[in-house]
Amino acid sequence: MNTNYNDEYIIKVTNLYKNYGQNEVLKGIDLTVKKGEVISIIGSSGSGKSTFIRCLNLLGEPTAGKIEFEGNIIYESNTHHLKKELEEFKKNNSDYKTQEKYKQLRKELKESRIHDFKQSRQIDKTINVHRQKIGMVFQHFNVFNNLTVIDNITLAPMKTKGISKEEAEKQALELLEKVGLLDKAKEYSLKLSGGQKQRLAIVRALAMNPDCMLFDEPTSALDPEMVKEVLEVIKRLTQTGMTIIIVTHEMGFAKEISDRVIFMDQGIICEEGTPEEIFNNPKNARTKEFLSKVL
Amino acid sequence: MKSFLDKLKATKLYVFITSKSFRTFSFILVIGLTIFLLINNYGNKEINAATEADTFTVEIINVNENAGLATIAYKDGENYIDTGKTKLEVKSGTKIKFYYKDGLNEGYNILFWANYESNVFAPVKDPGDNESYYVSTSFVKTIKSDITLVVVSIKETEKIVYFYNSSVKEHRSMIGVDVVDFGKDATFKFNTPKNRGFDFIGWSEDLTTITSNMEIYPLYKSSVWTVFRDYYPMFFRGLAVTLLLSVISVFCALFLGIILCLMRLSKSYILKFVAAAYVEVIRGVPLLLQLLVIYIILGPSKIHIGSFFTTEVISCLLALFINSGAYSSEIFRSGIQAVDKGQMEAGRALGLSNWQVMIKVVIPQGIKNSLPSIGNELVSIIKETSLAVSVDASIGELMSVRKQITAATYINLPPYIVIAIIYFCVTFSLSKLIGHLEKRLQTHEH
Numbered sequence: 001m002n003t004n005y006n007d008e009y010i011i012k013v014t015n016l017y018k019n020y021g022q023n024e025v026l027k028g029i030d031l032t033v034k035k036g037e038v039i040s041i042i043g044s045s046g047s048g049k050s051t052f053i054r055c056l057n058l059l060g061e062p063t064a065g066k067i068e069f070e071g072n073i074i075y076e077s078n079t080h081h082l083k084k085e086l087e088e089f090k091k092n093n094s095d096y097k098t099q100e101k102y103k104q105l106r107k108e109l110k111e112s113r114i115h116d117f118k119q120s121r122q123i124d125k126t127i128n129v130h131r132q133k134i135g136m137v138f139q140h141f142n143v144f145n146n147l148t149v150i151d152n153i154t155l156a157p158m159k160t161k162g163i164s165k166e167e168a169e170k171q172a173l174e175l176l177e178k179v180g181l182l183d184k185a186k187e188y189s190l191k192l193s194g195g196q197k198q199r200l201a202i203v204r205a206l207a208m209n210p211d212c213m214l215f216d217e218p219t220s221a222l223d224p225e226m227v228k229e230v231l232e233v234i235k236r237l238t239q240t241g242m243t244i245i246i247v248t249h250e251m252g253f254a255k256e257i258s259d260r261v262i263f264m265d266q267g268i269i270c271e272e273g274t275p276e277e278i279f280n281n282p283k284n285a286r287t288k289e290f291l292s293k294v295l
Numbered sequence: 296m297k298s299f300l301d302k303l304k305a306t307k308l309y310v311f312i313t314s315k316s317f318r319t320f321s322f323i324l325v326i327g328l329t330i331f332l333l334i335n336n337y338g339n340k341e342i343n344a345a346t347e348a349d350t351f352t353v354e355i356i357n358v359n360e361n362a363g364l365a366t367i368a369y370k371d372g373e374n375y376i377d378t379g380k381t382k383l384e385v386k387s388g389t390k391i392k393f394y395y396k397d398g399l400n401e402g403y404n405i406l407f408w409a410n411y412e413s414n415v416f417a418p419v420k421d422p423g424d425n426e427s428y429y430v431s432t433s434f435v436k437t438i439k440s441d442i443t444l445v446v447v448s449i450k451e452t453e454k455i456v457y458f459y460n461s462s463v464k465e466h467r468s469m470i471g472v473d474v475v476d477f478g479k480d481a482t483f484k485f486n487t488p489k490n491r492g493f494d495f496i497g498w499s500e501d502l503t504t505i506t507s508n509m510e511i512y513p514l515y516k517s518s519v520w521t522v523f524r525d526y527y528p529m530f531f532r533g534l535a536v537t538l539l540l541s542v543i544s545v546f547c548a549l550f551l552g553i554i555l556c557l558m559r560l561s562k563s564y565i566l567k568f569v570a571a572a573y574v575e576v577i578r579g580v581p582l583l584l585q586l587l588v589i590y591i592i593l594g595p596s597k598i599h600i601g602s603f604f605t606t607e608v609i610s611c612l613l614a615l616f617i618n619s620g621a622y623s624s625e626i627f628r629s630g631i632q633a634v635d636k637g638q639m640e641a642g643r644a645l646g647l648s649n650w651q652v653m654i655k656v657v658i659p660q661g662i663k664n665s666l667p668s669i670g671n672e673l674v675s676i677i678k679e680t681s682l683a684v685s686v687d688a689s690i691g692e693l694m695s696v697r698k699q700i701t702a703a704t705y706i707n708l709p710p711y712i713v714i715a716i717i718y719f720c721v722t723f724s725l726s727k728l729i730g731h732l733e734k735r736l737q738t739h740e741h
C-alpha cells in the first residue's frame with residue numbers, strides 16, 4: 001500500500017467536495033501537507049474550515065475527491081463528479097442515448113458506485129488505524145466528562161495499542177507535567193477550567209503519538225485569559241517538528257507559528273502562501289477584505 | 296429593630312419557610328388535612344345514623360358472590376314470622392333498617408333468613424360459615440372511645456347480663472356487665488386496643504352459655520385515623536411488599552432497558568426492529584392487560600420460589616419487569632442521545648471504535664443523564680403495583696390491604712384514604728428527593 005509514498009507529504013487532498021444535502025460546502029479543495037509543516041487555515045465563519053479539517057480524518061464523510069494519508073488512500077470517490085458529467089452530457093446532447101460516451105459514462109458511474117459501496121463498508125474499520133496517527137483537538141474540547149484526567153489520556157492508547165495500564169499512565173503523567181496539569185491527574189475532567197480542558201485534550205491526542213495534529217479553533221471557546229496557556233502549548237508543539245493543521249482566528253499566532261497560511265472562502269482555497277505573503281501582501285480581494293476586518 | 300429583621304431573614308429557617316418548595320408543600324398539606332377532616336367527619340356521621348332511637352340495623356355480610364332475594368324472619372314458637380322484610384335484594388353489606396313497631400318492637404331473639412324462593416328458614420350463623428347469609432344486628436352508638444349498645448334482643452326485662460366480644464372462645468373477653476332492659480342502652484368503654492374492634496357481641500346470663508343472638512357486625516369507628524392507628528402494621532407490611540415489588544422489577548428492568556437501548560442504537564436493522572417493536576407494543580398496551588395475560592400464561596404452572604415468590608407474585612414481577620423494561624429503554628435512549636455528540640467524535644478521532652467509545656464514554660454519561668427519569672420510573676411503578684390486586688389480593692401489596700381491612704371491618708372508604716395518603720407520601724417525597732439529586736447532579740457539572 002505504501003508504494004507511492006515518498007515521504008514528501010503526509011496528507012494529500014485532491015479535488016475534495018462536500019455537500020450537506022443541497023448545500024455545497026467544499027467545492028474542490030487541493031492541499032498537500034508536507035511532513036513537519038505547520039499550516040494555518042483562516043477564513044470567515046461558515047467558509048467550510050471545520051468541514052474541511054474534519055474530512056481529513058473522515059469525521060465528516062466527503063462527497064467526492066481523494067484523501068491520501070501517508071501514502072494510503074483513505075478516501076476516494078468519483079461518483080459525484082461522474083453524475084454531474086452525465087447530467088451535463090444529457091443536457092447538451094439531445095441524442096445522447098446513441099452516443100458511445102454516454103454508455104461509457106454510465107459504465108464508469110456504475111463501477112464508481114460499486115467502489116463507493118465497498119469503500120463505505122471498509123472505511124469504518126480501516127479508518128481507525130489512520131485516526132490513531134491523526135490527533136484532533138476540537139473547539140469545544142470534548143474531554144470525556146465521565147473520566148478523570150488521567151483516564152482521559154490513557155483510554156485510547158490502552159484500547160487501541162494494547163499498552164499496559166502502568167505504561168500508559170506513566171506516559172500520561174509525563175505529558176501532563178509538560179502542560180502543567182500534573183496536580184489535576186486524578187480529578188474529573190468535568191471540573192477543569194476551559195483552558196485546562198483544552199490542554200488536556202491536546203495531551204490526550206498526543207498520547208497516541210500521532211504523526212500529525214489537527215486543531216479546529218482550539219481557543220475560540222475560551223475566556224480571553226485562558227487563550228494564552230493553550231496557545232503556549234501549541235507553540236511548543238510546533239517546535240517538536242510535529243505536522244500541524246490549525247484553524248484559528250488568532251491571526252498573530254498564525255503568523256508566528258505557520259509555515260503556510262491558507263485563506264478559505266465559500267468552500268474553496270482562495271489564497272495560500274507564507275505568513276508574510278498572506279498577512280502583509282495579500283493578492284486576492286477577498287483575502288484583503290477579510291484581513292481588513294479582523295486585523 | 297431593623298437589624299433584628301435582617302438577622303431573622305438570614306436564618307436558615309426563614310429561608311426555608313419562604314422557599315417555594317416549602318410553600319408548595321404546606322399548600323398540599325393544608326389541602327390534605329382538609330380532605331382528611333372531611334373524611335373523618337363523614338365516618339362519624341355514619342355511626343350517628345345508626346343510633347336513631349327507634350331503629351336498629353341488620354346487616355347482611357356474608358353472601359356468596361351472587362346476590363339474591365331473601366326473607367328475614369323471626370321465630371314465634373314453631374312459626375317463622377317474617378319481619379316485613381321479604382323479597383329483599385341482599386348482598387354483602389346490605390343494611391336493613393328495622394323499626395320498633397307495635398307488636399314487633401320486642402326485638403327478635405334469633406333472626407332467621409331464607410332464600411325467597413325456597414322459604415326454608417335457617418338461623419343466622421357464625422361469620423365463619425360461608426354457606427349462609429350471615430345476618431347480624433347492629434345497635435351502636437359511639438361516644439369517643441365508649442361504645443353504647445342499644446340492647447334490643449332480650450325478651451325478658453330487667454336482667455343482669457354479661458357481654459362478651461368474640462365468638463371465638465380463645466379470644467373472648469368480657470366487655471361489660473349491665474342490667475339490661477328492652478331498649479335500654481348498655482354502655483361499654485373500650486379503652487384497650489384489644490377491645491377496639493369486635494366481630495361479635497354475645498351475652499350470657501350465667502357466665503356459662505354465651506348466646507350469640509346479639510351478633511353484631513363489628514361496628515368500627517371508621518375514621519381515617521382510627522383505621523390507620525389500628526391497622527398500621529398491615530399498611531406498612533403492604534407498603535413493604537409494594538416497595539419490594541417495585542424495586543425488584545425496576546432494578547431488573549434497568550438491564551432489559553439497557554439491552555433494548557443498545558439494540559436500538561446498533562447498526563443491525565433486525566435488532567433495531569425487534570427492540571423498537573417490543574418497546575412500541577409494550578408501551579401501546581395497558582399494563583393491566585399485560586399483567587392478566589402473564590398471569591393466565593403462568594398461572595397453571597404454579598411455579599414459586601420460597602413462600603413469598605408465589606406464582607402471583609412472579610407474574611406481577613414479570614409484567615412490571617417487561618413493562619418497565621420498555622420504558623427504561625426509552626429513558627436510556629434519550630439519556631444517551633442527550634450526550635454531547637462531541638464526546639463520540641473525540642473518541643472516534645482518537646481511533647477508538649464506535650463500540651469502544653459507546654461503552655467507555657457515551658453510555659456511562661447517558662446513564663447518568665437518565666438517573667432522574669429512572670427515579671421517576673420507580674415512582675410510577677410504585678403506583679402501578681396497585682394493579683396487582685386485580686391479579687390476586689394475596690400478593691399483599693399496599694392496595695390489597697384495603698380488601699383485608701374491609702373484610703374485617705366492613706368499611707371501605709377510610710382504608711382507601713389511608714392508602715392514598717401513604718402512596719402520596721412515598722411518591723411525593725421520592726420525587727422531591729429525585730428532584731434534589733437531579734439538581735445536585737447538575738450543579739456538579741457546571
Ligand SMILES: Nc1ncnc2c1ncn2[C@@H]1O[C@H](COP(=O)(O)OP(=O)(O)O)[C@@H](O)[C@H]1O
Nearest residue numbers: 020023025043044045046047048049050051052
Ligand atoms: N452538520 C451540518 N449539516 C448541515 N450543514 C452544515 C453542517 N455543518 C456545517 N454546515 C454548513 O457548512 C458550512 C460551513 O460550515 P463550517 O465548516 O462549520 O464553517 P467554519 O468552520 O468555517 O465556520 C456552513 O454554511 C454550515 O451551515
Ligand SMILES: [Mg+2]
Nearest residue numbers: 049050051217
Ligand atoms: Mg468552524
